Amino acid sequence: MDALARKIIYAHGGLDRWKTFNTLTAHLRQGGVLWPLKGYGGKLDETNVTVGLGREWASHSPFGPEGKVSRFEPGRVEIRDATGKIVDELDKPRASFAGHTLETPWTEPQLAYFAGIAMWTYLNMPFLLAAPGVVCRSVGAWKEKGETWQKLEVTFPPDIATHSTVQTLYVDDAGLLKRHDYDVEIAGNTPGAHYIGGYVEVQGLRFPTKRRIYPRQPDGTSLAEPLVVSIDLSDIRLA
Template sequence: MQKLVESIFDAHGGLARWKQFETLRARLHQGGALWQLKGQAGVLDDTVVTVSTVRQWASHHPFGDTSVKSDFTAERIALVNAAGDVIDSRDAPRHSFAGHALDTPWDKLQLAFFAGCAMWTYLNTPFVLAWDGVESEDAGAWTEQGEVWRKVRVRYPKSLEVFSKVQAIYVGEDYLVRRLDYDVEIAGNTPGAHYVDEYTTVSGIRIPTKRRIYPRLADGNSTPEPLVVSIDLSDIAFV
């Protein structure tokens, strides 16, 4: 298993190179059915996301209003104005999703928590496999899109705030990530199949710029509709 993980790291630029950086930033264009379903259409359609690669932290700016940015950690979510003043916050934010289903509306802090948790995980993949307490195992071959992929089952520790503690990463024969699977526990355990494509190289690190998320069926296959979330990244930089 260690050899497989090392091959995945190497395909994406290498763990040693990744560890040279502490922060990753990108322009983010989002679409899909989720945002309107949650009553938050348009808030994060066009924004800049910044994530830490050394701790669990993320921020979106602008967050709706051009003078506001979000501040995400596992323990707290906050909205901060241009002067650096906290205008709204919530401790233990995950608890606020208790009893939520897929169609339960979010408030702004819940949107900020979801978006921060999502983008921190996405942009740190696959190097999150090297994080303390993260466990992975080879779950065998998977055939999709005319290719044979390798499925890696991932278990996250309690210390990390993620959508579900058990997830999966699929890599192609070139060891680049093709797909992520997870259940969004804070939205009624909704199962998602998250596809990545159109890689670019930034400071020697391979990063997908196109992400599309669809419903996942019980047999592991996905449905082509609805498009739950679309994410397109540009202006990617380590800062």
């Protein structure tokens, strides 16, 4: 494994500790222009998410004010009502985004897919760096906000559903995440700069609680607006 990847994993509590848990649950407060742009303003403003650690799945509850519950896996999305009955479903969900741009509205299962891949990726990072088939490469330094961060290029294998095949992490001297870049392939390869902070320690592991995502320009700098997505996490629990 790349030496910088090892440093990042160690700074967040270490792989051995991570492997003692199977799931992570957190409370989310979310905002930003993406949700209304896709036709779902307010739907996931306040919810809870549970993700698998290692095995890729995620569930949002409630999934909207009606008390629905979503279940995302790379090959299938299900939405159930408050009684547990399936009310919507989508097989091979990634293929359904073919031809989409940033402005293309989503169906509810597509929303569940996006929210699923996003939160599974974010909450499994940086331990995903040690997953089979993931390739990491240090790509030098980056200066921003009066600091110097180290950059790690991460290439994901086809069996991991995430925003884009190639992503970039930026970390401080302690190995903590400061920024995470990717192109949202299912929204016309829209480039994002995802800022990370507000670390807390939970059950021996370190997690950021504040995430802010802005447009990324071709030179790697980010725009100050619009705020595409905001995510604030609380009540993080591992089991």
